[in-house]
Amino acid sequence: MNQLDKIQQIIRDVLDRPDLEINSNDGQETVEGWDSLASINIMSAVAADYEMTFTIDDFPKFTSVESILSLVGAEA
Template identity: 30%
Template sequence: MSVFEKLQSIMAATLEVPTNAISESSAMDSIEEWDSLGHVHIMVALEQAFDLYMDVDDFAKLDSVPAILQYLESESVS
């Protein structure tokens, strides 16, 4: 499973949307459930699923799937 596929299934389960609602270009403003509460839930889910301990300052920056994928790469998540 690629990192995107894993992210996709985590985000879908977290936001309770169908898996295909999350694409490689999804962003906070393109998915209704990804509101400010949904965003905190996604941050918590990322930490749990990828064993990370994130910085509060990163929370706001990770507002799209590309930004999250790039962050995961920089954290050497595979």
């Protein structure tokens, strides 16, 4: 599973939308249900899955797939 697939699965799980089709260009503005609370939950899930620690300063970066990939060190 590549990094994009991994992030997609996390977002699907958080949003409880197993059939959701998303790509690296998607984010809060294009994915129904991805609001600020979902971003917090996505941040938490990414932190757990990647065994990383994020700060409140990282929160604004959890609004798009591309920026999340950047945070975990993957190419979009």
